[in-house]
Amino acid sequence: MKKESRLWLYIPVTVIVLLSFFHFSFYYSPLLNSDSAVGILMAEYLDLPGDLYCWGQDRGGNFVPLLGRLLSSITPLSLIVSLSLIHFFILILGYCSFATFIKNDLLKITLAGFWFLPPWQFVEFLLYPYGIQYSILGIILYLMARSEAGFFGHNRTSNLIAVSLLSIVGIWVSDFLIISFIAILVAIATGQERSHLFNLKTLLWLAITTAIGAAFIIYAKIQAVPSASYSSFEFNDLNEVTQAFALSWASVQRIFLFQSESIFQSIFGSSQCFWHPSL
Secondary structure, rough: HHHHHHHHHHHHHHHHHHHHHHHHHOOOOOOOOHHHHHHHHHEEEEOOOOOOEOOOOOEEHHHHHHHHHHHHHHHOHHHHHHHHHHHHHHHHHHHHHHHHOOHHOOOOHHHHHHHHHOOOOHHOOOOOOOHHHHHHHHHHHHHHHOOOOOOOOOOOHHHHHHHHHHHHEEEHHHHOOHHHHHHHHHHOOOOOOOOHOOHHHHHHHHHHHHHHHHHHHHHHHHOOOHHHHHHHHOOOOOOHHHHHHHHHHHHHHHHHHHOOOHHHHHHHHHHHOOOOOOO
């Protein structure tokens, strides 16, 4: 009976994943964006270590192009099919990781729908490279919570190694993940596990991982030849920040007043007001 009840989860999620693959993957997508196109070109002409980042950039690591190139070199699969499979394999891992934090099967199916078949305004979060960024974050969170004893339990060493490697890869893929990692550390430092975080062994491991990760990222950035627009570190002025917040607030209002371009976007946004983590 339990196996049959699981089918009501697995079948719709599988259908959603297949629909997404045959609509949004590198091979099939009619909405292939510039980042995805560059990813294909990088995989075709990948030349390490100079191409750890895309041409003319010092951010957005070529993780998927590297794996796609490797898969196509050891299998008869074409490069673009290899990229598609690698991309969606990571997306599936990311979805499964986030889904472990949800108890209700209906909400898991809902998450699959918005994760793999998002409203067109959010398609960029599924496509390369943003989908990879969020998937890596989900996998890290899953690894940190997978054992009953928590991240610092009996699988502590293996968890630390896996999380450390994924964190380095994640920052290589997207510098923005640093913000998420800082938030995680703050959450741990202020939560029940804080005594373990301030353990000498954990702090030493964190320092070593940070040093190795920083060394790799610096090395990768040194190898890159960024364009002027990518190497500049200019910040928005107060007027531009105010305009950005005004635009964001206007978008939020349209969503909750059901005036957005997509009715599904408004339904999803409104439903979050009634969602509870215990579901």
